[in-house]
Ligand SMILES: NC(=O)c1ccc[n+]([C@@H]2O[C@H](COP(=O)([O-])OP(=O)(O)OC[C@H]3O[C@@H](n4cnc5c(N)ncnc54)[C@H](O)[C@@H]3O)[C@@H](O)[C@H]2O)c1
């Protein structure tokens with residue numbers, strides 16, 4: 001039996017994919033797995049029962065992924081599962097920034113009691129006129145799941161698209177329309193584009209990457225869209241750029257006191273992934289990842305441990321070991337098991353950065369003492385009997 005805890009509402013369609021071997025618990029410290037969307041986990045202390053966290057979404061900046069790795073907690077995300085939802089809102093954001101749709105709708109609502117509203121509308125509409133996005137240049141920073149989808153859709157809308165991503169994955173590159181221009185520098189994006197949209201993760205290296213120096217290089221009257229994370233943009237510098245006319249509109253999915261209600265800024269309340277489809281896709285992928293990990297020890301889409309897949313265990317037993325990626329670990333594990341007379345049927349060891357993961361299928365059961373010995377090996381953070 002396994003227990004899971006939800007830190008945010010998670011789509012039922014995903015939760016229904018847990019079998020009868022799973023129950024929901026309100027106590028995170030008795031959970032085997034935690035499902036989360038945007039809840040901040042940095043100040044939470046997680047008990048020993050917690051083996052995995054699944055972020056039903058892409059960004060993991062709300063989770064202390066390294067501290068989790070140290071504790072042997074595997075953190076998953078759901079790559080691409082909400083990308084279409086965000087892409088559609090980015091396209092909407094470009095249109096909202098180009099035509100005063102919001103102003104026009106608000107104006108009509110304010111005239112609702114006037115009999116001649118139709119005539120008034122014809123007279124007043126010029127104040128809400130705008131421009132078309134077709135034919136304009138769009139710069140996309142980050143061509144991952146979302147950036148690549150935005151790029152392809154924008155080309156279909158007649159935009160000239162420039163993409164910048166020095167770490168682009170092969171899959172994302174294959175999926176890009178051939179009409180997209182490959183920018184080798186951010187300067188090209190800044191100097192050429194009428195619209196710029198950012199789709200990179202929030203990391204130390206990307207924090208405030210859109211700053212005064214970047215604004216200085218942009219075209220006058222540029223539209224900036226940020227559906228990734230607010231801290232990617234130096235918003236003090238953004239406000240100066242808005243006031244000087246450098247930036248015409250800032251469209252952001254992240255509300256904070258600096259941007260809310262400010263002239264020239266359109267703010268949505270983190271709605272990018274808030275569609276039935278995205279929420280269900282994320283929840284389903286998260287539950288699948290957790291089940292495969294808890295039931296089989298397999299890892300797919302972890303952000304702090306390597307992928308590892310040994311299928312369903314057909315041997316007598318399987319143990320999973322989370323540990324540091326340092327020399328001499330495997331020999332210590334095999335020595336302990338060999339010393340007990342336990343034969344290894346199959347084994348996989350994978351590493352990702354500082355951390356590693358070993359799955360071992362066994363031809364006989366392993367004693368409590370041997371498990372304690374494995375746990376005591378320096379650099380081991382978690383040993384789990386999967387079967
Ligand atoms: N508004 C929302 O509701 C919402 C929903 C989903 C994701 N997001 C945010 O959007 C981000 C991107 O999501 P995704 O699904 O496309 O992720 P992804 O991992 O598929 O893509 C991120 C891309 O950014 C690239 N990248 C990293 N550093 C870069 C840099 N310095 N310059 C240029 N490119 C760089 C990577 O190579 C990768 O291709 C997430 O990390 C998350 O913060 C927001």
Ligand SMILES: O=C(O)CC[C@@H](O)C(=O)O
Nearest residue numbers: 037038057058059273274
């Ligand atoms: O859960 C959400 O609504 C937002 C998710 C989004 O920020 C993400 O990074 O995937």
